[in-house]
Amino acid sequence: MQITILVGTMTGTAEIVAGDVKKALAAEGHAVDVLLMDNLKADVFQRPGAFLICTSTYGQGDVPDNARDFHADLVAARPDLGGKLAGVIGLGDSTYADTYNHGGMQFEQILSELGATLVGERLAHNASGTTLPEEDAVVWALEWVKLASPLAQAA
Numbered sequence: 001m002q003i004t005i006l007v008g009t010m011t012g013t014a015e016i017v018a019g020d021v022k023k024a025l026a027a028e029g030h031a032v033d034v035l036l037m038d039n040l041k042a043d044v045f046q047r048p049g050a051f052l053i054c055t056s057t058y059g060q061g062d063v064p065d066n067a068r069d070f071h072a073d074l075v076a077a078r079p080d081l082g083g084k085l086a087g088v089i090g091l092g093d094s095t096y097a098d099t100y101n102h103g104g105m106q107f108e109q110i111l112s113e114l115g116a117t118l119v120g121e122r123l124a125h126n127a128s129g130t131t132l133p134e135e136d137a138v139v140w141a142l143e144w145v146k147l148a149s150p151l152a153q154a155a
């Protein structure tokens with residue numbers, strides 16, 4: 001399966017996570033591209049295959065700076081993402097109790113509104129927890145791809 005990982009990050013953690021997920025999925029035979037969200041537009045969803053959003057949360061539950069324009073373009077352009085398979089890896093910190101993982105949630109919400117099929121449950125990594133985000137994300141992504149692959153073949 002072709003998979004595009006779209007990365008929203010402030011201090012690079014989500015990019016590291018995406019790199020490890022790419023390696024794990026590539027080892028299973030998938031063709032994976034990692035794209036930082038900087039300068040992306042909604043038309044990136046015209047790429048074939050499935051999509052993973054890998055993003056942290058900043059400010060008052062906002063998407064990271066490099067994801068703002070991309071998120072805003074999705075909200076404004078409202079492309080029809082019907083038939084597109086997607087998954088969300090969210091990074092956050094539960095010390096921000098009121099806005100915990102809202103960055104991932106915001107992407108989940110707009111993708112769902114635009115008709116994408118969200119495969120699996122959004123991963124919410126907690127930086128105040130005891131696990132490493134890249135390790136949790138690799139385990140999650142290997143399950144996600146097992147769910148997504150048959151759906152991609154059926155499409």
Ligand SMILES: Cc1cc2nc3c(=O)[nH]c(=O)nc-3n(C[C@H](O)[C@H](O)[C@H](O)COP(=O)(O)O)c2cc1C
Pocket residue numbers: 008009010011012013014015055056057058059060061062064091092093094096099100101102127
């Ligand atoms: C200034 C600042 C604000 C943050 N705000 C939130 C927040 O509102 N909600 C949340 O869940 N995490 C928040 N975080 C935690 C980050 O999302 C988390 O540390 C993440 O792993 C960082 O990933 P990145 O390096 O890819 O940006 C914040 C972190 C910082 C430094």
